[in-house]
Amino acid sequence: MNQIAEGLDIRPLEGRHAVVTGGSRGIGASAARLLARAGARVALVGRNEETLQAVAATLPGQEGGVVVIPVDLTAPDSAQWIMETAIGQLGRVDILVNAAGAENFTASHELTVKEADELWALNLRTPLLLGGRAAAHMASNGGGSIVNISSDIGSERSISHQSLYSATKGGVDAITRALAAEWGSDNVRVNAVRPAVTRTLMSAAIFTDPQMAKTLTAQYALGRLGEPEDIAEAVLYFASAASSFVTGQTLSVDGGWISTLVH
Numbered sequence: 001m002n003q004i005a006e007g008l009d010i011r012p013l014e015g016r017h018a019v020v021t022g023g024s025r026g027i028g029a030s031a032a033r034l035l036a037r038a039g040a041r042v043a044l045v046g047r048n049e050e051t052l053q054a055v056a057a058t059l060p061g062q063e064g065g066v067v068v069i070p071v072d073l074t075a076p077d078s079a080q081w082i083m084e085t086a087i088g089q090l091g092r093v094d095i096l097v098n099a100a101g102a103e104n105f106t107a108s109h110e111l112t113v114k115e116a117d118e119l120w121a122l123n124l125r126t127p128l129l130l131g132g133r134a135a136a137h138m139a140s141n142g143g144g145s146i147v148n149i150s151s152d153i154g155s156e157r158s159i160s161h162q163s164l165y166s167a168t169k170g171g172v173d174a175i176t177r178a179l180a181a182e183w184g185s186d187n188v189r190v191n192a193v194r195p196a197v198t199r200t201l202m203s204a205a206i207f208t209d210p211q212m213a214k215t216l217t218a219q220y221a222l223g224r225l226g227e228p229e230d231i232a233e234a235v236l237y238f239a240s241a242a243s244s245f246v247t248g249q250t251l252s253v254d255g256g257w258i259s260t261l262v263h
């Protein structure tokens with residue numbers, strides 16, 4: 001349940017237009033739903049039009065219809081295409097949520113150039129190029145908010161066999177700060193949310209293994225793993241005027257995993 005949206009009868013994003021990558025499921029879909037409930041009109045980005053349409057059908061509001069943008073984010077021209085399509089369909093973009101991403105568990109000595117290039121293109125090149133283009137557009141309209149989905153892994157902690165994923169997510173934190181510095185004077189804010197283990201397809205292997213889930217849960221001060229709605233709440237905070245004096249920040253939304261040592 002989304003506490004912010006449930007508890008308020010105001011719609012803090014009324015009249016705002018948001019682009020959400022990774023909008024076909026998981027954290028991106030949950031963020032899109034919450035932004036829509038907060039009043040935003042949303043454009044969903046993912047590879048498969050049918051999957052995007054299925055999520056679109058669950059979004060509240062959306063006068064004028066939900067925009068779906070099927071595109072493979074590893075394609076070189078994807079950032080340009082997304083901005084052109086979103087601006088063409090929505091008129092303007094005020095919020096960008098970079099939620100699309102994937103993991104990689106290949107041992108560092110066995111990584112191929114192909115898999116390294118593909119993951120960097122998806123997890124880091126896209127938030128950078130799309131973020132830059134979105135920021136320039138937002139600046140020309142008086143400002144906006146970009147929210148990147150980073151990760152506790154790579155940003156704060158490292159685990160074995162995740163060197164490539166860690167590199168991309170550490171990079172996401174770096175571009176969050178860099179774009180915040182570049183576009184702050186134009187009233188474009190750039191922040192990142194860092195989930196730990198969150199119940200989505202990406203982490204399905206953990207949630208379907210009771211022993212692993214129990215072991216990990218014991219490391220979380222709040223005694224549970226994450227839900228996509230937990231991350232969506234933080235996205236809404238960064239997307240809305242509630243965070244109007246906050247930029248360049250990375251917020252771990254992780255039940256205390258990073259900051260505590262639970263015995």
Ligand SMILES: NC(=O)c1ccc[n+]([C@@H]2O[C@H](COP(=O)([O-])OP(=O)(O)OC[C@H]3O[C@@H](n4cnc5c(N)ncnc54)[C@H](OP(=O)(O)O)[C@@H]3O)[C@@H](O)[C@H]2O)c1
Nearest residue numbers: 022024026027046047072073100101151197198200201202
């Ligand atoms: N779940 C976790 O435990 C966790 C923890 C820390 C950080 N994160 C981060 O949270 C973000 C969202 O992950 P999630 O957990 O929601 O994962 P998910 O359920 O697997 O969703 C991944 C999303 O990325 C999209 N995507 C993947 N490859 C794409 C490509 N080449 N082009 C376009 N879209 C693509 C997928 O869309 P299609 O497949 O439909 O194209 C899907 O919407 C990621 O950046 C991830 O690194 C997740």
